[in-house]
Amino acid sequence: MSIPNALRRAASTAHVSPALRALLSNVPDELHLTLTVGGHGPWPDPIPELVKLGDLLERLTLELHVGEDAGCRLEARHGEAQVTFVDGELGPTLESVADRLLVALLTHDELGQLMRRVAMVGSTTTTLQLITTHMLSRYDLKHALYVMLGGITAGYCLGFHRAALFRYDAETATLDGMAAIGPDSEEEAHRIWEGVEVESRSIVDLIESFDPESLSQSAFQARVETIRIPLAQADDELLRALAIREPTRFVQATIDNPHLSGLGTSGEFVLAPIRAHQRLLGLLFADNRYGRRPIDELRLTQLRFFIDQTALIWENFELLARERDLARRDPLTGALNRREFDRLAAEHLAALAPNQTMALLLIDIDQFKRVNDRLGHLEGDRILRAACRLIGSLLRENDLLCRWGGDEFVALLPSANRESAMSVAERLLKLARERLSITLSIGVAGYPEDGRDIDTLFSVSDRRLYHAKELGRDMAINESS
Structure with a gap:
């Protein structure tokens, strides 16, 4: 005989307290319950809750049967221990039924283990x-x-x-x-x-x-x-x-x-x-x-x-x-954006010790507008990304690289002097020709000899970059060049 629909509906809306679920979930080994109910009810209040509990807990096996009479019977087994409750013993609450079940079925050691687990x-x-x-x-x-x-x-x-x-x-x-x-x-x-x-x-x-x-x-x-x-x-x-x-x-x-x-x-x-x-x-x-x-x-x-x-x-x-x-970087190349570069550059400048040096490189891709006009903006974007990767590959972990705008990049090299920055620039010129088939113009400025703030260093490197372009491009210039 199938489970009464009225009992199924009552079970679906029944509430089982989280505390009781937690308690029974931690019982050592499985609990096996066999519940026999009358086909027409009414059933004691704990019965719908018990049916729902059987659906909720993995450590509890519930077999549900419909009997010929109106009474209810619960048989419980845990290991070798067994206990049976009938009718009036199935109440007044599911919590009280569970308490009596556990006391009857568990040994002292198992009860102690349950208490420790809970x-x-x-x-x-x-x-x-x-x-x-x-x-x-x-x-x-x-x-x-x-x-x-x-x-x-x-x-x-x-x-x-x-x-x-x-x-x-x-x-x-x-x-x-x-x-x-x-x-x-x-x-x-x-x-x-x-x-x-x-x-x-x-x-x-x-x-x-x-x-x-x-x-x-x-x-x-x-x-x-x-x-x-x-x-x-x-x-x-x-x-x-x-x-x-x-x-x-x-x-x-x-x-x-x-x-x-x-x-x-x-x-x-x-x-x-x-x-x-x-x-x-x-x-x-x-x-x-x-x-x-x-x-x-x-x-x-x-x-x-x-x-x-x-x-x-x-x-x-x-x-x-x-x-x-993403908020710190140029979306096309992944280099720092100007706002983040300004912030980090100011931090580096403030942290400089009296004898420390720093260098700034301003880098421009030569005749980049012709690339865009001749090959299209997609190819131009590819070259910008490739140039950014190439510059980044020559920098150290604590150096800063920023896309300043258009086809210009700026690199800040803490603890580098103007001569070592010039060496980086010359390697960059060579690799740009060999790997990307492009040329660059680079202006190099050093701290403290060319300026003691970022704006001054940028202005000096900007003048030197344009001097490199006037002299025919594909070169880097610092004061001693």
Whole structure:
């Protein structure tokens, strides 16, 4: 006989408290329930809620039958233990029924385990809320990820001894060591744990005390930063973890992956890919190397919440960074725009020590208007992008490159003198002819001999650029040329 429609409708609108769902979700092993109800009702209030609970929980198996009489009967089984409730015993609330079921079915050890699991879930949820708030309040991704690693390693929460993050680089198809928290030796581990116990700091105290600069100087962080893992060569734990797509525990004496093996292991560790909308962002490594505490299933389950939240925040940081970067750059070439160049140039100038030098190059593509007229604007745009890439390839990481307008670029070289800047300009002239089949005119000015502010340096280099054009183009000029 099919389930009465009235009972199905009542179950669809019934409310099961989140607290009860959390409690029953953490029962060790599965609960098996067999519910027999009368075909026409009325049914005790907990019955529709119980039917809905059977649809909601994976750890609860509910078989529903329709009996000949109007009474209700619930048979419950957990392992070898069994209990039966009938009619008046199925009330007054589902919570009271659940309490009596658990007391009747679980041993003292299982009840203790259930209490610990529920306490940990509650603690983890509270901590995750705090950590999420603090991650979102950070202004850079690495600091935010340190906060997450703090939650994973703090004893108030998941309590892993070590955790390391690797960031996925799509261009190189590698996972690169980025951030890590944890001891690098047993002596350091005991020193850290004793300090935490003596200070009795809360998770908020711990998070607020995070200093990315000091964390980045730890021995474990230094070791992690040297690791680069090519995904193309992975045929080991890493490949399995990426295929499973969720935190995976590995129980083995050594780590097979040659790049991760330097981290060592106590025989058990976790790898967890971090993804946003199926896009790989990074990988988490965590273990209990120095304490030998087993990594149980509950800890893995709680780690999933951290990973999911981290993926969301990580993606948001990347989107914000991309938006900020777009606002700073010329959309065609990717070079800095004038406003951002002016801001950064002023910062560099203010930071110069009394004996330091700086150089400015103003670069113009010769007869660029003819290129546009003869070959069209699409080809002109291609040449502008190629010229920008070529200039950038000759600059150092802290040099600035800006598209000043049209076919003009300006490069600022902190700590360079006029002679070294002239060497850069001459290499650029040669490569532009060889690789792009174009010529350039370049004006070079140096700080402090040509000026002590950016406007003056720009004016001097501008005059020298036009002097180069007057002399026939395809050259760079500074005062000594």
